Amino acid sequence: MPEFHSLKVKEIVKETNDTVSVSFQVPEDLKEAYAFTPGQYLTLKLTINNEEQRRSYSICSSSAEDITVAVKRVENGLVSSYLNEVLKENDEMEVMTPEGNFTLETDQAKKRKFVGFAAGSGITPIMSMIKELSMDETETVFTLFYSNKMESDVIFKHQLDKLAGDNLKINYIYTRQKLNNPLLEGRIDKSKATELIKADLSCLNADAFYLCGPEEMIFNVKSALEEFGVLNTKIKFELFTTPVLMAEKPKQQEADENFDGEALVTVIYDDEEIDFNLNKDGDTILDAAMDNDVDVPFSCKGAVCCTCKAKVTEGKVTMDANYALSDQEVEDGYVLACQSHPASAKVTLDFD
Numbered sequence: 586m587p588e589f590h591s592l593k594v595k596e597i598v599k600e601t602n603d604t605v606s607v608s609f610q611v612p613e614d615l616k617e618a619y620a621f622t623p624g625q626y627l628t629l630k631l632t633i634n635n636e637e638q639r640r641s642y643s644i645c646s647s648s649a650e651d652i653t654v655a656v657k658r659v660e661n662g663l664v665s666s667y668l669n670e671v672l673k674e675n676d677e678m679e680v681m682t683p684e685g686n687f688t689l690e691t692d693q694a695k696k697r698k699f700v701g702f703a704a705g706s707g708i709t710p711i712m713s714m715i716k717e718l719s720m721d722e723t724e725t726v727f728t729l730f731y732s733n734k735m736e737s738d739v740i741f742k743h744q745l746d747k748l749a750g751d752n753l754k755i756n757y758i759y760t761r762q763k764l765n766n767p768l769l770e771g772r773i774d775k776s777k778a779t780e781l782i783k784a785d786l787s788c789l790n791a792d793a794f795y796l797c798g799p800e801e802m803i804f805n806v807k808s809a810l811e812e813f814g815v816l817n818t819k820i821k822f823e824l825f826t827t828p829v830l831m832a833e834k835p836k837q838q839e840a841d842e843n844f845d846g847e848a849l850v851t852v853i854y855d856d857e858e859i860d861f862n863l864n865k866d867g868d869t870i871l872d873a874a875m876d877n878d879v880d881v882p883f884s885c886k887g888a889v890c891c892t893c894k895a896k897v898t899e900g901k902v903t904m905d906a907n908y909a910l911s912d913q914e915v916e917d918g919y920v921l922a923c924q925s926h927p928a929s930a931k932v933t934l935d936f937d
Contacts, residue, residue: 707798
């Protein structure tokens with residue numbers, strides 16, 4: 586069950602003009618709670634201008650390092666600006682234990698092969714994967730296609746160059762910088778993704794493909810890979826913002842035939858049960874639970890992260906959107922509380 590703890594900021598490193606990495610000091614008694622699988626994220630809780638703010642940032646460190654996130658300053662971004670410009674070393678912050686399904690395959694039984702497509706700050710979860718694999722004594726190979734405006738915008742370039750070799754093949758792609766190779770110039774649209782794959786068809790034998798960055802890039806690369814015959818189960822992606830291009834009705838249960846719209850909802854969190862009435866067309870179960878003073882976990886409220894994941898143990902629930910849970914998780918009864926509405930007269934949602 587995800588929970589917040591107060592952690593001290595151990596180190597802040599300026600990675601580029603608009604990006605910092607923030608490392609946290611985890612006390613010995615919390616080491617196990619903050620153990621993570623590369624690709625997961627941390628949710629930070631801050632108070633800015635007397636208002637609580639929550640944001641999720643991908644972990645960019647390996648398991649052998651201090652747990653670290655990278656934050657790129659977004660124009661008019663309240664939290665990203667604070668973390669880049671105001672936060673100081675030794676400050677304390679509420680940090681949720683690691684969450685996320687965009688994770689590195691962990692089968693150590695064979696030589697593995699992975700391909701990553703990243704743009705901008707989309708490198709952060711993939712960087713964690715690359716660092717973890719660099720400690721692996723097997724012959725795992727990771728091929729990275731990493732897009733930025735210019736070389737000066739490349740987050741972790743020094744670290745990536747140092748790790749590059751037989752086990753890490755890096756292709757830097759620039760949208761506003763001319764190179765001698767047209768293949769490595771311009772945005773990664775579907776045509777560019779197709780060209781990049783054709784230039785190294787061995788990529789298609791990868792065990793998994795990791796895509797992280799703007800939705801449009803993810804959509805284009807995913808489409809190109811599917812046209813090459815790559816199984817959808819091998820294509821894994823992480824969205825940082827609520828999508829538009831991929832918007833579709835999530836797989837879920839249908840409402841009970843006799844359900845009139847008013848439900849008795851029971852929320853279980855931290856071994857406590859809270860009951861309240863909720864209409865199917867009213868607030869989400871997450872918002873209703875918060876209105877009833879339940880401190881349930883959440884972050885994005887946009888169906889992108891899975892911080893508010895809970896299991897339906899009684900009744901039925903429908904979701905407005907889902908970009909974080911796998912089909913198997915949905916089949917197993919998990920939902921995103923921030924998108925969920927009752928679809929039966931009695932609903933029980935268990936966060937524990």
